[in-house]
Amino acid sequence: MSKEVVVIGLIAVAGFLVGGVYSTYKTAKVLAVVLGICAAVAVGGAIIWMVS
Numbered sequence: 001m002s003k004e005v006v007v008i009g010l011i012a013v014a015g016f017l018v019g020g021v022y023s024t025y026k027t028a029k030v031l032a033v034v035l036g037i038c039a040a041v042a043v044g045g046a047i048i049w050m051v052s
Contacts, residue, residue, distance in 0.1 A: 003049065010046035014039045 017039035025032040 007046045007050045010042050010049065014042035014046070017042060 017035050020035045021032045021039065024035065
């Protein structure tokens with residue numbers, strides 16, 4: 001798999017997770033924090049994958 005496909009996939013996953021944060025923040029703040037952390041890890045992984 002090419003490097004760009006993996007980076008785009010990780011950014012897409014991060015986008016879905018951020019959407020989950022937005023939709024669950026008012027009702028389940030703990031879950032929203034967990035999803036936010038996962039989104040940050042996905043974006044960080046995409047950046048590291050792209051740089052390496």
